[in-house]
Amino acid sequence: MRTRNIRAAALLAVGALALAACTSAASEGEDAGSGSGDTAPPAEQVTITWWDNQQTDSGLSEYQQIAVDRFMAENPDVVVEVETIPYPEYQQRLQLAVQGGNSPTVATVDQIWTAGLAARGNIISLDEYVAASGSVKRDNFFAGAWDSAVVDGQAFGVPFNVDVWQFTFYNEDLLLAADVDPQSLTTWDGLEAAGAALTGDGQFGIGLFGHLGEDTVVVMDSFIFSNEGEVLDSAGKCALNQPASVEALEYLAGLQQYAPAGVLNNSSGEMRELFLNGSLATEFWPALEQPTLQDSDINWGFVAGTAPAGKTPVGTYGGWNLSMFTDATDAERDAAWRFIEFITSPEVNGDVVDLLPANIEAAKAFVEANREGPEVILEHLNNAKPRPLSENYLELSTIQNEMFQSILNGTDAQSAADTACVAIDGL
């Protein structure tokens, strides 16, 4: 009898492990955060924790530590503990820390998480700090990036780094061989004609991708924005089924014939592989792609986005804001704000980011020193729009992503958009 009970308990335990794995285990976040509220600071010193993620192998941590050391030298009453986390695991680590009550004092937060974290009360409004600040002002940052942190009229973050989807990177040799003018890629008709001219014999004209991922959504958004369409209208209602948006979706799906096979499971990463091996003529990426291409043998160039003739290409913002978490004490918040002012200042911002600095002055200096075509990048950054500021953005994005897959799979664009809008408006 005992044996039976033990066996039954053991089997229940095996099953329970499956469930236990999905609950938010606070203990997993503990090694990453210092529990800002619990640590007893030395007299007159405040310790804050800053979490950041790293998207490229650029030795960023070293530069960040130099900046942090400088800040601590200038502010001897503040100790900053930096936790740099690889991008793929950042979201989970931060979420687990927040769920477990071990959030950092300040962290870089993806633009698309800001509204959700604000709505759940995980991050605080920075309005009072901004009002009293001499340096952190909307005018000092790219407008779209600043707006990506404003929820219901309150600023919940300060833009830290930005980039814009999408630039169309092209293989100059392949375009030359097919007699395609690179500037023609900036118009819808030109891009489609280039796709036709560049596709064949194991070569593909356009690096369209449609896997389940945010890169699919931002490219989709930029085609919608460039046709003067919207994802959500000013009242917060779904606008994907409006004529301008549907037209953009139809156009984008039509490019599938010039893209590498397997669009529904292809990502920007796979398009990069094909672009680098010379079998893909154009790829959609943000300016972040430039260092990779600079290290390659490809003879490349780029243009900013694509729009119907007579319209201006409008990109979609990507990037990160600095937000302060609810768990911090007043003293920690004051110290964290000084730190935010410091690392978003024109002198420092460019040294501590691996995308582009969000501070306009810092961005100008950064792209002129590190990127090809700085004026093209800056113009596209100034034109770009943020993704919808919805507290349900992540669910909205999944619905939008599935809508696009459905269109690529043959569903009529209007009907797929109508279905998506019912789901989005029901969130």
Add this chain to the structure above:
Amino acid sequence: MRSLAQSNRRRRLSPFGSSRNRAARAGLLFLAPAVLGVAALVFWPLVQAVWQSMHKTPSGFSSASEFVGFANYIDIVSGNSFFFLIVNSFAWTLFVVVGQNVMGFLFALAFNARWQLSGILRAIIILPWVLPGVVAAVLWRFMYDPQLGLISSVLERLFGPELGRSQFLADTNTALAAVIVAAIWKGFPFAFLIYLAGLQNVDRSQVEAATMDGARFPRIVLSVIIPSMRPVIALTLLLTAIFTFNYFDMIWVMTKGGPLNSTHIFPTFIFQTGFGQFNFEMAAAYGVLAFALLLILLVPYLRHSLKSERDED
């Protein structure tokens, strides 16, 4: 010589209690750390997950979640995702478990006898199981790639460019089958090892008797070997079913549950809901449902093992 009755009386009269009680107490003491560990690491999170699944975080700058009872469960059962999750999860589990066990059993039969190079080949067969799931998934994703993949290039040579450009992972009709094949390859060595060990315990005299009676190999397998290995087969089926039902990394890396949800199973959907959409309450509710379904898988085995033990008693 003392009678058994006298001996028992002495034990009962011992000031330290009977030796059986002492042994039971010692047993409980030895078990306590493990029980506490399991309670803290498994059952407590389980209770938390159930509790969390009955809450919802309201809109509007509040971190306090509200108790909503079974509302999350009602939303799930009445939504679109539940149906495809059930179908996908059971299809995935059924085909992967059958595939892994059939392959594992056949390979075990082939490698039961010692022949030249069988030792090296056994080690090679185990390799897929040793590979981390993510690495195996990346390998298979690359093999399925329509442009660069090995499978595509072989198909192209054999059947021409049309079939060679097959989009196995990007087609809603083939994506689940494609990840099932990869999962069978990844997991069958586990069944192979257990069946190989089980074959060592099959009574050789019965096999020899059947051979002398003129039975061919398939008949010996069906009538002698499989019946002898029934407990091993039942346990292996159960374990592979649990592992497969809870499998995550292979599908997530290969398709992220797409295209159009055609490869989503409970673990991938739970991950997407929790970490992709920050909806931990709903993820917990899906987790509780997945746990309940897993229990259904366990019931036949539990009943069978309880019956076997009653028979033995």
